[in-house]
Amino acid sequence: MKIDPELCIACEACLPYCPMAAISMKDDIATIDEDECVDCNVCLKSGVCPVDAFVFEPAPWPRSLRTTFSDPRTEHKETKIAGRGTEEMKTNEVTGRFHRGWVGMGCEFGRPGIGTRFRDVDKVAQVLAKHGVEFEAKNPVTFLMEDTKTGKIREDVLNEKVLSGIIECIYPIEKFEEIMNALKEVSKEIDTVFSCEVINRADPDGSYPLRKLMDKLGISYRINGKQNVGLGKPAADV
Amino acid sequence: MTHTLHRRGNAESLSEDYVILMIQAIGHNEEGHREKVKQFLRIALRHNAINIGSVSMGGMIDKAEEVIANVDKIGHAVFGNQEDVTAVLKELKEADLGLSVVVSGIYEKVDECLEKAGLKHHTGNFSLGVWGKTEKLPEEEVLEITTMCGHALIAPNLVKEMAKEIKAGTKTPENAAKLLAPQCACGVFNTSRAAKLLKAMADK
Numbered sequence: 001m002k003i004d005p006e007l008c009i010a011c012e013a014c015l016p017y018c019p020m021a022a023i024s025m026k027d028d029i030a031t032i033d034e035d036e037c038v039d040c041n042v043c044l045k046s047g048v049c050p051v052d053a054f055v056f057e058p059a060p061w062p063r064s065l066r067t068t069f070s071d072p073r074t075e076h077k078e079t080k081i082a083g084r085g086t087e088e089m090k091t092n093e094v095t096g097r098f099h100r101g102w103v104g105m106g107c108e109f110g111r112p113g114i115g116t117r118f119r120d121v122d123k124v125a126q127v128l129a130k131h132g133v134e135f136e137a138k139n140p141v142t143f144l145m146e147d148t149k150t151g152k153i154r155e156d157v158l159n160e161k162v163l164s165g166i167i168e169c170i171y172p173i174e175k176f177e178e179i180m181n182a183l184k185e186v187s188k189e190i191d192t193v194f195s196c197e198v199i200n201r202a203d204p205d206g207s208y209p210l211r212k213l214m215d216k217l218g219i220s221y222r223i224n225g226k227q228n229v230g231l232g233k234p235a236a237d238v
Numbered sequence: 239m240t241h242t243l244h245r246r247g248n249a250e251s252l253s254e255d256y257v258i259l260m261i262q263a264i265g266h267n268e269e270g271h272r273e274k275v276k277q278f279l280r281i282a283l284r285h286n287a288i289n290i291g292s293v294s295m296g297g298m299i300d301k302a303e304e305v306i307a308n309v310d311k312i313g314h315a316v317f318g319n320q321e322d323v324t325a326v327l328k329e330l331k332e333a334d335l336g337l338s339v340v341v342s343g344i345y346e347k348v349d350e351c352l353e354k355a356g357l358k359h360h361t362g363n364f365s366l367g368v369w370g371k372t373e374k375l376p377e378e379e380v381l382e383i384t385t386m387c388g389h390a391l392i393a394p395n396l397v398k399e400m401a402k403e404i405k406a407g408t409k410t411p412e413n414a415a416k417l418l419a420p421q422c423a424c425g426v427f428n429t430s431r432a433a434k435l436l437k438a439m440a441d442k
Contacts (some may be wrong), residue, residue, distance in 0.1 A: 230360030
């Protein structure tokens with residue numbers, strides 16, 4: 001994203017709208033720090049500029065990733081899903097993606113509101129790969145991996161900054177404690193944050209085995225979350 | 239897409255914050271999905287939805303018909319109490335539209351709604367919070383508002399600016415919340431809760 005200096009009237013109205021705080025005043029003109037800008041288009045689409053000074057031109061690879069990962073109104077060509085991730089547990093009763101005895105996990109980098117370079121995503125993905133997780137094939141971050149066995153993300157995208165990017169994976173519930181410990185260690189080495197989530201299929205009695213395990217291990221989770229209520233059809237055997 | 243999972247706040251505040259979404263499963267039940275999502279949004283509006291939206295249109299409770307007309311693969315609706323959530327779930331069960339339905343909110347309260355509607359949870363999604371360099375995060379009072387847009391499109395500085403304007407008397411909390419809402423591309427922003435949180439920020 002750029003601001004046309006010939007059009008900008010220095011009203012400063014756009015400054016607070018940037019989720020990355022990448023707009024500042026320089027020589028009485030609003031200017032975007034292009035390295036910090038994630039091309040999310042929030043400034044442009046907010047309509048805040050009274051003189052339409054924002055200029056967006058689709059960027060070539062690899063900068064093009066910034067918009068596809070940062071503007072949820074943009075559909076990923078590979079996954080046909082807008083935003084950063086997949087349908088994950090939202091359609092589990094139909095897709096059968098998360099079976100009993102398994103844990104789904106998502107690490108959403110840059111969220112909330114910090115942004116991330118892919119080099120931080122790469123560090124964590126490689127650690128998870130060493131612990132044998134299975135990365136979700138339809139996830140946009142997985143598409144950026146050179147090898148899903150190692151979790152290594154391709155070199156040419158590592159410096160790209162996005163509003164957020166999600167690693168999505170599954171593993172047997174028996175590995176949960178080991179993976180939580182590994183995640184805790186590698187989280188000390190990154191320069192951003194990630195919101196962590198886990199997914200579990202309920203047992204026939206309505207209980208979540210993973211919830212019991214988290215209680216036993218002293219792993220805290222928020223009081224609020226998401227629940228699929230099983231109305232989708234055709235029902236999968238899951 | 240975990241855009242309604244990591245909403246922050248205390249139990250009292252979150253007890254006024256629920257999101258119901260309807261989504262098609264790509265490759266499984268795509269036929270006629272748009273009409274079904276439209277039907278869902280109309281049900282939501284009948285039961286006092288605070289906001290509705292879709293990824294393609296954003297959230298525009300003031301332009302509900304426009305949102306409904308243009309909805310595609312997924313529809314969202316925000317509610318402020320268990321009674322409305324229960325009423326929507328009862329209607330969705332009866333309508334038997336065949337698309338997936340997900341409810342976000344405090345687990346225990348959502349489960350109470352499900353039971354009253356004759357439904358059971360199938361799969362759960364739990365937030366383990368924020369990991370890594372958490373010292374970079376904005377203040378908690380700001381996060382409680384910004385995380386109501388799960389795609390992080392609401393800028394922390396804009397929230398602070400709104401609180402300043404409320405304090406200065408140039409905006410009401412409700413007007414400030416309405417100004418923030420369109421930044422959220424999916425329409426999952428809870429304007430009623432945001433107005434309360436903004437007022438609390440301004441009153442400090």
